[in-house]
Amino acid sequence: MKQFLKTMDQKDLVQKLTAENKQLREKLNEYKLFFEQVIDAIVILDEEFHFINVNEASCHLFQLVKEELFKRNFFDFINLMPKEEVERQFTYLNNKGCHKDELIIKLDDGRIKYIEYSAQSFGHHHLFIIRDISARKINERDRTINEQLFQDLFDRAVDGIVIFDEDENFIDANHSFCSSFEISRQHLNQYKLKDFVTDVKIIERIKKSLYLEGKATGELEVQLQNGKNKLFEFTSTANILNGFYMVILRDITEKRIMEQQLEESEERFRDVFEYALDAIVIWDKTGRIVRANQWACRTFELPLKQLLKSHICDFIDPKDPKLRKIIRKYFKSGAIREELLFHMANNQAKQLEFTSKRMQDGYHMTILRNVSDRKQMEKELRENEQKFRKVFNGAMDGIVLFDDNMNIIDANPAASKILSLPHRKIREYNLNDFISREMIEKYFGNCDKLTKELPFTLQNGEERIIECSFKRNIIENMNLAIFRDVTEKKEMEERLRKSDTLNVVGELAAGIAHEIRNPMTSLKGFIQLLKGSISEDHSMYFHVISSELKRIETIITEFLMLAKPQAIHYQQKHIVTIMKETIELLNAQAILTNVQIHLEYDPVPEIYCEPNQLKQVFINILKNAIEVMPKGGNIYVKIRKNTDQTIKISIQDEGTGIPKEKIKKLGEPFYTTKERGTGLGLMVSFKIIEEHNGKVEVQSKVGYGTTFYITLPIKQQDVL
Numbered sequence: 001m002k003q004f005l006k007t008m009d010q011k012d013l014v015q016k017l018t019a020e021n022k023q024l025r026e027k028l029n030e031y032k033l034f035f036e037q038v039i040d041a042i043v044i045l046d047e048e049f050h051f052i053n054v055n056e057a058s059c060h061l062f063q064l065v066k067e068e069l070f071k072r073n074f075f076d077f078i079n080l081m082p083k084e085e086v087e088r089q090f091t092y093l094n095n096k097g098c099h100k101d102e103l104i105i106k107l108d109d110g111r112i113k114y115i116e117y118s119a120q121s122f123g124h125h126h127l128f129i130i131r132d133i134s135a136r137k138i139n140e141r142d143r144t145i146n147e148q149l150f151q152d153l154f155d156r157a158v159d160g161i162v163i164f165d166e167d168e169n170f171i172d173a174n175h176s177f178c179s180s181f182e183i184s185r186q187h188l189n190q191y192k193l194k195d196f197v198t199d200v201k202i203i204e205r206i207k208k209s210l211y212l213e214g215k216a217t218g219e220l221e222v223q224l225q226n227g228k229n230k231l232f233e234f235t236s237t238a239n240i241l242n243g244f245y246m247v248i249l250r251d252i253t254e255k256r257i258m259e260q261q262l263e264e265s266e267e268r269f270r271d272v273f274e275y276a277l278d279a280i281v282i283w284d285k286t287g288r289i290v291r292a293n294q295w296a297c298r299t300f301e302l303p304l305k306q307l308l309k310s311h312i313c314d315f316i317d318p319k320d321p322k323l324r325k326i327i328r329k330y331f332k333s334g335a336i337r338e339e340l341l342f343h344m345a346n347n348q349a350k351q352l353e354f355t356s357k358r359m360q361d362g363y364h365m366t367i368l369r370n371v372s373d374r375k376q377m378e379k380e381l382r383e384n385e386q387k388f389r390k391v392f393n394g395a396m397d398g399i400v401l402f403d404d405n406m407n408i409i410d411a412n413p414a415a416s417k418i419l420s421l422p423h424r425k426i427r428e429y430n431l432n433d434f435i436s437r438e439m440i441e442k443y444f445g446n447c448d449k450l451t452k453e454l455p456f457t458l459q460n461g462e463e464r465i466i467e468c469s470f471k472r473n474i475i476e477n478m479n480l481a482i483f484r485d486v487t488e489k490k491e492m493e494e495r496l497r498k499s500d501t502l503n504v505v506g507e508l509a510a511g512i513a514h515e516i517r518n519p520m521t522s523l524k525g526f527i528q529l530l531k532g533s534i535s536e537d538h539s540m541y542f543h544v545i546s547s548e549l550k551r552i553e554t555i556i557t558e559f560l561m562l563a564k565p566q567a568i569h570y571q572q573k574h575i576v577t578i579m580k581e582t583i584e585l586l587n588a589q590a591i592l593t594n595v596q597i598h599l600e601y602d603p604v605p606e607i608y609c610e611p612n613q614l615k616q617v618f619i620n621i622l623k624n625a626i627e628v629m630p631k632g633g634n635i636y637v638k639i640r641k642n643t644d645q646t647i648k649i650s651i652q653d654e655g656t657g658i659p660k661e662k663i664k665k666l667g668e669p670f671y672t673t674k675e676r677g678t679g680l681g682l683m684v685s686f687k688i689i690e691e692h693n694g695k696v697e698v699q700s701k702v703g704y705g706t707t708f709y710i711t712l713p714i715k716q717q718d719v720l
Contacts, residue, residue: 041130049074049090052125061115061132063107074128077105080112097121102133160232160249168193168203171244180232180251182224196222210238210245220249231256279352279368282359287311290363299352299368301344312366315342334358339371351375398483406431406440409478418466418485420458431481434458435468453486465490516552524549570716572606575614575647576639582618583637586626594632597622601639604647608716613688620681621651621708628655628706642711646694649710657702666698692716 041058043051051069059065062077078086081104093099102116114137117130154161160177164170170188178185181196197203197220209216216236223229232249273280279296283289292307300307300315316323322340330336335357342352354368392399398415402408407430416423419434432440434456451469458464469482527545583597590597625635633654642648658666666682689696693713700706 041128041132043069043074043128043130045074045126045128047124047126049126058130061113061130062105063109063111077107078103080104080106093119093121093126157248160251161246162249163244163246164193165244166207177249180230180249181222182226182228196224198223206236207245210236214238219252229253276367279370280365281307281312281368282363282365283312284363287313296368299344299350299370300342301346301348306345315344316340317343330356330358342368398485400431400481400483402431402479402481403477404479415483418464418483419456420460420462520549520553570608570610573609573611574606575604575609575649575712576601578609578611578614579618579637579639579649582615582622586619586622589623590626590635593626593630595626595629595635596633597635597637599637599639602641604639604641605714607647607712607714609692609712610688614692614712617685617688617710618651620685624681625651625653625655625706628653645715646711646713649712650707651710652705652707654705657704658698658700658706659702660700663698663700 036055038055039057041061042055043058044053046052050073051071054066054069059069062069062072064072075086089099089101089103098118098120100116100118102114105113105115107113113132113134115130116133117128119129120127154174157174157176160174160180162170162173162177170191170193173185173188175185178188183191193203194200199221202220206216206218214237216234218234220232220234221229222232230251230253233252234247234249236245236247238245273293276293277295279299280293281289281296282291288311289308292304294304297304297307300310302310320341322338326336326338326340335355337353337355339351339353342350344350350370351372352368353371354366356364356366358364392412395412395414398418399412400408400415401410408427411419411423411426413423416426419426419429421429435454439454451467453465453467456464456466464485464487467484467486471480474480524546527549579599579601583599587597622635622637629635635654636650636652638650638652640648640650666686686696689710689712693716695711697709697711698706699709
């Protein structure tokens with residue numbers, strides 16, 4: 001019985017165990033089915049991380065069959081990961097027994113995948129549940145790139161971009177928007193759309209369009225906080241998920257202004273085209289006239305309808321030699337300005353000046369002007385110019401044209417000669433170079449027309465007397481000056497005046513000399529008688545009386561030389577001999593005053609002269625030179641051959657000199673620079689030299705002395 005029961009218990013135990021095994025196998029099959037059918041990859045690794053078991057998803061993930069995976073290590077696929085990161089993750093797994101993280105695996109075919117895993121350690125094994133997140137990573141990366149691109153586009157966009165909510169509050173905006181609306185990005189959330197758009201109805205229409213269609217476009221007029229108005233072109237979209245709206249705005253204020261200006265410009269062009277005084281025609285590439293103004297009809301002598309049926313070439317002679325050159329030049333540059341002979345419909349020929357330009361739309365515009373009358377006027381003007389130029393250049397008087405700043409614009413050859421300037425350089429000068437500004441202001445400051453004699457100082461330092469006639473503003477910024485050199489005329493007048501004076505002095509001298517000489521003879525006789533009859537010694541008084549009477553007699557003799565013609569006997573004489581005799585005669589007087597007379601001469605020919613008169617001249621000049629050096633000095637006498645026809649004598653002293661203004665008066669009757677002089681000596685000397693057809697020049701410098709230059713002809717043609 002016990003054995004039976006024992007056998008029965010064993011059978012029950014076996015059945016029970018069989019049932020349990022069956023259940024376990026069923027559960028194991030369920031687990032295997034779950035293990036194989038699960039979407040995520042499940043791998044079991046040993047403690048060295050070798051693959052022990054894997055499901056089908058793992059084979060798909062690693063692109064290997066199970067047999068191949070069982071030969072591999074998990075680390076074979078994560079060599080792209082930084083070692084530090086791998087050590088960190090697996091150290092945490094070993095320490096904590098579980099871990100979740102992400103890894104990058106590289107397959108044998110080179111593909112890279114992103115995975116996330118959940119690992120659990122049990123015993124010496126590790127269970128990894130792995131999910132391929134490559135697609136999600138790519139999406140995240142693309143989304144990040146798109147966000148970066150959008151943000152970059154948002155920030156860098158030339159157009160203004162603003163995002164606002166349903167209550168019109170500004171959420172965000174780019175720099176262009178803030179710049180256009182003149183607000184700072186930091187204070188953006190303080191503003192609403194209605195703060196800039198005063199017309200509420202426009203905002204409602206935009207929101208309605210956004211709600212119904214999801215977008216809105218149009219133009220929006222805004223008023224900035226500073227009161228300035230701007231016009232924007234906008235495009236708006238709605239983001240229903242977030243409840244925000246985005247608006248892209250482009251400032252078209254200047255565009256509208258330019259469009260308005262362009263429209264006004266087109267209107268002006270139409271007005272200019274229609275009412276221009278020049279002929280304007282527009283023609284196509286075939287030469288057919290497609291548009292013309294009224295003046296073109298008048299120029300071409302055709303009504304508008306008939307002109308629009310014509311070609312531009314209908315009015316040009318194809319044989320004109322200039323035509324080919326003009327056409328070649330025009331099609332090369334696209335623009336030309338020329339003149340050509342046009343033949344009108346009524347057979348009239350007109351010389352037209354024209355400007356042609358190729359327009360962007362393929363048409364050509366030509367502006368024409370009748371210059372036939374102008375050509376005739378230019379011809380007449382050229383003829384008048386030639387006449388004027390001949391008169392201008394042939395005038396005996398100097399003519400100068402100058403501007404308001406006294407700069408010389410033009411001058412004729414006579415002016416160049418008077419001013420002693422090369423004609424080609426006279427335009428480089430200013431009138432102030434010859435006449436002082438003070439003198440111009442004094443005489444011509446308030447006058448438009450005046451004639452005056454003025455002293456001129458030429459560029460070579462020579463002083464001339466010029467008669468000037470000024471006429472201001474003959475045309476704008478142009479004045480006229482006419483010069484006439486009257487220096488020689490003035491000198492002639494001065495010589496005539498001196499001659500008249502000499503004639504008067506001669507007549508007076510004749511009368512005075514005869515009237516004085518008779519009493520003088522009596523006085524001299526009675527003085528001699530008194531000198532013999534007076535016993536007392538008054539010799540000093542008699543000497544003074546005698547010397548003064550001799551001086552009076554000398555003056556009377558000089559008067560008589562002026563009063564009546566002298567018996568002049570010209571002869572060939574050596575001038576050096578005459579000078580030596582004169583110096584020998586005056587040498588005693590010179591020695592008394594410590595004056596040395598030095599004679600220097602070159603070989604010179606004899607001259608035809610009156611020796612005694614020349615000796616009188618030399619005596620007068622040398623005597624004056626001695627008297628101006630009371631403390632002694634030197635007199636230098638030089639005789640040179642000046643030219644083939646003349647010789648030149650210079651007598652230089654070391655006296656006090658003569659002021660410039662007094663030199664001009666030397667030789668005038670009774671003008672002297674000495675205290676006891678009469679002025680007759682130099683007057684007689686100048687007259688003698690003049691009768692010898694010579695001339696006397698005087699140069700002097702105060703404090704240094706005076707030099708007399710006497711020029712005499714070798715032959716006396718007039719006397720012979």
